[in-house]
Amino acid sequence: MNGRVAVVTGGTGTIGNEICKHLAAMSCRVIALCRPRAVDCRTAEWMEARKNEGYDMEALECDVTDFGHTSTVFGDIARRYGGVDILVNAAGITSDATLRKMTVEQWQSVVRTNLDGVFNATRCVIEGMLDRGFGRVINISSVNGQKGQFGQANYAASKAGIHGFTMSVAREVAKKGVTVNTVSPGYIESPMIMAVPEEHRAKILAEIPVGRFGRPSEVARVVAFLADEESGFITGADISINGGQHMG
Ligand code: NDP
Numbered sequence: 001m002n003g004r005v006a007v008v009t010g011g012t013g014t015i016g017n018e019i020c021k022h023l024a025a026m027s028c029r030v031i032a033l034c035r036p037r038a039v040d041c042r043t044a045e046w047m048e049a050r051k052n053e054g055y056d057m058e059a060l061e062c063d064v065t066d067f068g069h070t071s072t073v074f075g076d077i078a079r080r081y082g083g084v085d086i087l088v089n090a091a092g093i094t095s096d097a098t099l100r101k102m103t104v105e106q107w108q109s110v111v112r113t114n115l116d117g118v119f120n121a122t123r124c125v126i127e128g129m130l131d132r133g134f135g136r137v138i139n140i141s142s143v144n145g146q147k148g149q150f151g152q153a154n155y156a157a158s159k160a161g162i163h164g165f166t167m168s169v170a171r172e173v174a175k176k177g178v179t180v181n182t183v184s185p186g187y188i189e190s191p192m193i194m195a196v197p198e199e200h201r202a203k204i205l206a207e208i209p210v211g212r213f214g215r216p217s218e219v220a221r222v223v224a225f226l227a228d229e230e231s232g233f234i235t236g237a238d239i240s241i242n243g244g245q246h247m248g
Helices: 014-025 042-052 067-081 104-132 143-147 153-176 198-206 216-227
Strands: 005-009 029-034 058-061 086-089 135-140 178-185 238-241
Touching: 005 014, 005 067, 005 104, 014 029, 014 086, 014 216, 029 042, 029 067, 042 058, 058 067, 067 104, 086 104, 086 216, 104 135, 104 153, 104 178, 135 153, 135 216, 143 153, 143 178, 143 238, 153 178, 178 216, 216 238
Parallel strands: 005 029, 005 086, 029 058, 086 135, 135 178, 178 238
Antiparallel strands: none
16 A cells, blocks of 8 residues: 555544554555644644654645535645545534434534535545546444434434445446445444443443444554455445444
8 A cells, every 4th residue: 555645534533543543554645634723723733643653644624514625625635645545534523412402503514524524525536536546435434324323313314325325436436446435333432422421321332242332443444454455346335343233
């Protein structure tokens, strides 16, 4: 994978961060994207922290809900590095409420980030991948997109939508060396799961046959496997990594 250019949306997040490290360990040139912040300079802080760990990676601000902004950032990456070989769509948010209480804003913010964001970033790289005859698109969905979850109609719909997107695009690009896959994590040790009330978290844990939450590095291993040049016969797949919580 020497020198392959990998972009990870949400790359500065808990799971995204591990994905970046795994791709860097495969000798990819890694660029992490995160949400633009008006005040704190998150990208510089993230790059410094990774440098101290021995990784040479870049972080850029990119709001994946905004197609214009996303195009500008990917255009800049293409000019500097000659194109993107691997795209991991890991940017995602939750905004939970039962449907009776869910506001239009909650619905739209989640769908815009989790589903429009996947379209926006993938649309920006797919042409270049087809032209170069190689590409890996890996979309991070969720077990809750596979089975639904109380209070997460917006999140589950956005994550289920990712799989339909994945299978459709996979068919469109399959003959040109480009694979498109989904990875669906179950509950992973992260601030997202720590935000779930303690009592509810204990119930979730009881549903996981392996008896623990997953680790971000375990998700990253699956992503790295799909990103590999030798994984060209896997496309349109949805790979579950959930400790047995949801089978089938
Ligand atoms: P984090 O909140 O740690 O990371 C999410 C990342 O998405 C952050 O880097 C965040 O940037 C970025 N992001 C959010 N909105 C935007 C936006 N509009 N434009 C660009 N970037 C944005 O979450 P996790 O690492 O836990 O989750 C990563 C992915 O895995 C998500 O898609 C999530 O849905 C999925 N997932 C997580 C599970 C879990 O248990 N944690 C389980 C199943 C799936 P910033 O930090 O700057 O806000």
